[in-house]
Amino acid sequence: MNWFKQFMAGRYGVDPLSIALLIAYLPVTLIAQLSNLKILNLLALAILFVSYFRIFSRNIPKRSQENQKFLLKWYPVKNWLTLKIYRIKDRKIHRYFKCPNCEQNVRVPKGKGKIRITCPKCKKSFVKRT
Ligand SMILES: [Zn+2]
Structure with missing residues (x-):
């Protein structure tokens, strides 16, 4: 060696x-x-x-x-x-969405039904089914 x-x-x-x-x-x-x-x-x-x-x-x-x-x-x-x-x-625990305002990816828990998501970056909120 x-x-x-x-x-x-x-x-x-x-x-x-x-x-x-x-x-x-x-x-x-x-x-x-x-x-x-x-x-x-x-x-x-x-x-x-x-x-x-x-x-x-x-x-x-x-x-x-x-x-x-x-x-x-x-x-x-x-x-x-x-x-x-x-x-x-x-993917079994969380769902990912893109903020419609600033394109920031947001992770939310799965199986909570229809929820209001507040973007951590721009503080705008949107409703999605999880
Ligand atoms: Zn945003």
Whole structure:
């Protein structure tokens, strides 16, 4: 294991972008194998190559910059996905409405019949069945 530590010294290593590339490689190579499309095989290899190139790269500032750009695009997607998953888990207990005035999302308990909801942001109220 010592040789590996020495080999990785001064190299960039694994970051979220490399992991995302490795994850993207899996479906692409699977589809390439199933469809027998050479271009997809090349794409899968290119993804794998870029990922390993980044991990073993010695140009740390450049790789870090690439990762920052990736994270700026990834975080909104991740937050959106996290919210959707949370709402799916929460759907038996709560209902979500959008305030007709300011578009603020409002969470209310489910099964309370027709209720008047007051928006926490703009204080306007609206009636919905929960
Ligand atoms: Zn509102």
